[in-house]
Amino acid sequence: MITNQNIVIMNRWSDDYGNYAILLDHHQNNVSYIVNAGGAVYLKNHPEIPNYAQVVNDLKDVEEVSEAMDRIISRFGKVDVLIALSENDILVAGKMRDRYSIQGMGLQDTLRFIDKVEMKKSFAGTKVAVPRYLEDLTEKSLLDFVSGTGFPIVLKPRTGAASAGVKIISDMEQLTAAMKEIDIHTYECEEYIEGPIFHMDGIMKNGELVFVKTSRYLNTCYEYTLGKSVGSIIISDEQRSQKFADFTEEVMKTLQLENGVFHLEAILRDGDEPVFLELGARQGGGEVVPLMRLLYDVDLVRALFQSQLGEEIEVAPRKTPFVSGFLLFPEPKEVPCKVVKVSTVEGLSTLSYQYIPEVDSILDGKGGYYFNAGKFAFIGREEDIESDLLRAMNEYEIVTEPIS
Secondary structure: OOOOOEEEEEEOOOOOOOOHHHHOOOOOOEEEEEEOHHHHHHHHHOOOOOOEEEEOOOOOOHHHHHHHHHHHHHHHOOOOEEEEOOHHHHHHHHHHHHHOOOOOOOHHHHHHHHOHHHHHHOOOOOOOEOOOEEOOOOHHHHHHHHHHHOOOEEEEEOOOOOOOOOEEEOOHHHHHHHHHHOOHHHEEEEEOOOOOEEEEEEEEEOOEEEEEEEEEEEOOHHHHHOOOOEEEEEOOOHHHHHHHHHHHHHHHHHHOOOOEEEEEEEEEEOOOEEEEEEEEOOOOOOOHHHHHHHHHOOOHHHHHHHHHHOOOOOOOOOOOOOEEEEEEOOOOOOOOEEEEEEOOOOOOOOEEEEEOOOOOOEEOOOOOOOOOOOEEEEEEOHHHHHHHHHHHHHHOOEEEEEOO
16 A cells, blocks of 8 residues: 555546545555645535645646645645546646656556557557548648548547537538547548447556457437437457457557556447557546446546556456446537436346436536446346347437527
């Protein structure tokens, strides 16, 4: 157990998603927090943990975070460990580690797990297939790219998650309009590949893949941004699972994630070949974390915390014949809004838990995958989960009215 360390935690979560009160002995270490308004709520709800807190307006503001670090260092001395568990904070944390000579993943290492172009560049000359892509977007380079690939094409922000800002472009008219909407310096372009999308969630320990589960999407994260529900089910077929595990190992070897947690996405081209889409060096979203805890007794948040703290990752997956799945409903486009009616779905035999907003509650458009218009979590056999998930996808309904 780590003791007598000067530890800084960047936190934006208001609830116990990253429950640092349990993850770290605050009495045996000197612990400081850099938080935004949401993270400040977490600290307010845990007055029992001793800490020194710096509240900033924006955890993505490098200079604001750096000023908070300066105040912490002025008071306590050199920082030994900097923890940042959210996808939104990994990049700034990498810059802080470089700026203040803190152990752990610096900026260049971070970019391999943040910047979609840097990710794909890493696979040049390897066995891992990646989509054809264009790094420097100009009107001419895009036209040249389209002439080689044809439509559709995909425009993606180089950084970010959950398909935010992604555009699938089907013709020249859409491309012309999109070029006026996006900042071309922050985007990349990829060929569009037809096929089902899968995600792999797991843990690397001392360079070894010690835990991984592969799930298939029903609908996609991109469709979720357009207002459709998205589902996910862990696959149970051993041969296909091994194929994705082999693919995952090759990806991890190339990107050199020795210790930590990952969320990897790939598309299956021609029904057989996994093609790399992107990788996050963090836990997956949706209900990945709670379901891995429930079903396999694997805590991805704890494993990520241990890896960043420099501790040995503890993982001993429970064996079970069952798999899990989840279904998420996005908030309406018109927010804020008030919930006026919700339907229930009866007789779901594999349902483990659900969250349905109460009538008269307010949806503010900030929920993402976590606080949304409804979510269902399932545990059972794959075919039974799929049946229940599709029923819920078709039968669940939420009615809202805009708040003027």
